[in-house]
Amino acid sequence: MSGQSPHCTANVDAGSFRRTPHPALVNRSFLFALALPFSLLAQDARPTVTVPRLAGAVMVDGVLDEPVWQQATRLDGFHQYQPSDGRAAQERTEVLVWYAANALVVGIRAYAADVSSLRATRADRDKIGDDDRVLLYLDTFNDRRRAFMFGVNALGVQLDGVRTEGAVSAANPFGGSVDFNPDFFYESKGRVTADGYEVELRIPFKSLRLPGLGTQAWGFNAHRFSPSTGYEDTWTDVRRAGASFIAQGGTLTGFHDLERGVVTEVQPFITSSARGVRAADGRFERGGAVTTGGVNLRLGFTK
Secondary structure: OHHHHHHHHEEOOOOEEEEEHHHHHHHHHHHHHHHHHHOOOOOOOOOOOOEEEEOOOOOOOOOOOHHHHOEEEEEOEEEEOOOOEEEOOOOEEEEEEEOOOEEEEEEEOOOOEOHHHHOOOOOOOOOOOOOOOEEEEOOOOOOOEEEEEEEOOOOOOEEEEEEEEEOOOOOOOOOEEEOOOOOOOEEEEHHHHHEEEEEEEEEHHOOOOOOOOOOOEEEEEEEEEOOOOOOOEEEOOOOOOOOOOOHOOEEEEEOOOOOOOOOEEEEEEEEEEEEEEEEOOOOOOEEEEEEEEEEEEEEEEEO
């Protein structure tokens, strides 16, 4: 049959005409049918949990022994992210979450088969990249594009910053960026135990950008790093082939009537300058130094 499309075949039987899809199209349709349910299941697999508002208080000392921890939401069932995603984590991790009127409170229990292999140092802030550590991602606007990071090693030394998802480029094939320059105020303390390590964190709401103070939901994930084994685990089943890390996180609900207060940032500064001229004999002569100082004051309010 002349003029026949290259993607179909024609069968003539007793005057009837039937178009049969080309095998290549059948294969593509079959693969699409398999891929579509998988992507939908991946989206549906993102958990949503409610975080309780509690009136209790804790001492941030790395010991999760206060009664209020018994009422916290427990996040467990972590998944392996490195070296192979899509499978259960080798070692158990629990994250306990609740909030008071003015702060988010988080407890971490990270179990280890070989406690002697844990790496925990009294390093400077943001310098714990070789330690066992856990990073918390708080996407307070729940837009799946930007998250505040609050990290701790086994002793509570802090690592913080902002992770932003962005466009893929030749220089950055996975898109997005991580900025460790911001230093947020939060309390943390950790300790090595017979089973692994425990850490407590208290993150004031004034350290976060919030969409308001009323009812809200946040994107959330927890990312555990174990340098001695090379394993990295996440609370949700994050796939490395995904276009966005943040978008594969879960959701925390139950936040309401938050008390953020007034955010005050004071940055003192001092400058000194000295004028100089070149003399007739070629020497450079400087005058006396002039020193000035001041303060930059920034106030932040949330409706």
